[in-house]
Amino acid sequence: MTEAKPREDRTRTGVLLMVLAVAFFTCIDSSAKLLIIAGLPTLQVVFARYTGHFLVAVLLFGLRDPSAFRSHAPVKQMLRSLFLLGSTVLNFSALQFLPITVTTTIMFAGPIAITLLAIPLLGEKVGLRRIVAVCCGFAGVLVVMQPWGAEFHPAMFLSLGALVCASFYFILTRMLSDVEANATQQLWSSGIAALCLLPFVLQDWTWPTGWSWLPFVLIGCFGASGHIAATVAHRLADASILAPVVYVQIFMAAFAGWSLFDTLPTVWTLGGGLIIIASGLYIWQRERVVRGRVRRPVPAQR
Template identity: 30%
Template sequence: MSFLAEPPSSAVRGALWMVLSCAILSLLAGLVRYLSSLDIHPFQIVFCRLFFAFACFMPWIARRGVGHLRTGQTKLYGLRSVVSMAAMTTWFFAVALIPIGEVTALSFLSPLFMTVGAALVLGETVRLRRWTATVIGFLGALVIIRPGMMEMGDGQWLALASAVLMGTSSLVIKTLTRFDSATKVVFYSHLFMTPIGLIPALFVWEWPEPWAWLWLAAMGPIAVLGHISLTKAFSMADASAIAPFDFARLPFAVLVGWFAFGEVTDLWTWVGAAIIFTSSVYIARREAVLSRAKPARDMP
């Protein structure tokens, strides 16, 4: 039982942060779905989510000081903000149009784009076994969405576009975490995105009911916790190793959809989930073995 005393590898810690992020962001998806049912326009929801999340950083800035926010990655933050803004907007629209579980299933395409990008753009080493496990996870997502057996409407296409954009954004996050802390990455992203999100919101703005502001404000801290967890995950391991654990959003999304909206998930969704989690567990085990073997190879 001596292995219990060993600290978890960076890959395992990254996976745990990713799973935590999946749980929090699934809760956020449920909240977005509820706010959309109140006839609040997705553009307004996007802006309020960004504004209240940015407000959560004010105590942190007051405690740490403005000097702590220095960064040399301004252009990269600008790129990340534009891509993330597009990903968030398409995702919020998709959640408003189709069930949460379906949006989540389609978003599982994101890790595939991310793994390819990690190898081609970031130059990360993606071994054959990890490629195989990632593709198997992608096939599990295909079992869920069953292409050719369901109609692709506006919601599905928006969810697909969001998946591509999220994969691109994740690659930029991975690059940023090489230079800045997870909290700083999330702060600067909101600093750039909040004014961007205000522009389209102004064209559709209608004042919600006073009690709805409580739910709108709640999106802020939930989003901050979810994205800090996500950024911490990318800072601890290769993007291609962390990406498959994004599939953990499925059971969390299914639970939120069931409890809050009475959505019932069919058998094929659970079959696909089993395939996905099998591949994810294999990747975690493989990365842990490689992490332990590396010090031994480095010894003279």
């Protein structure tokens, strides 16, 4: 059966691949918003994203090694795939109504939500300082959402739902990191999503027209390329080094919003984003410190 490749120490390449992965993730959201604006149903856009991803994964992994389709932990793999699908459906639904900078910024709270979920699900211990950072991070989410102001839109709750689903997805990814190979995870996450959506999209299929064919075809390639690049990046560099790289996406999302949709991030989005990023970076730094203490050898008694 397909096995995971050994770790390598190529930090610079890993960081560059992670930046590339984040760029592909921005392309996914931008393509989805373009297709929804063009009149395609949201579920069909999600279907195109995962079907394209699955076809790329089959070409790269499945045809070369059919054993990649077999999972060591099918139940967890199924749950992981469904949470990823739920996150995508909710995120694409939110993109119908919200600027890409808003949905991206809310999703930045992922590491904060994962920190909380890791306590009951992974048995991790989280100190008081990280709990305070989590609270500050969610305060930043409130600043972005502005539930007290005229700019608030109910679709922001869809982004929060996407955030929760994505957090469970990453928790399950951690559980499977030493169980499943990258090939198996790519095939299952994309294949299950496409299979689940197939009966729904066939009932209301709408063919793309004109320029919308381009993002319709490319969105799945963006998805596969982004996830593969991120996985390889984590094999070449430590997760503690790669974690802050995802925040580069706020600049990419701002550029995509300006160039494609003629929207710029508001002061509230930028301010809340800075709070979320600062909280996420603090949590990341504390995790590095705690793990460093755990790994540090105990001096011999003399």
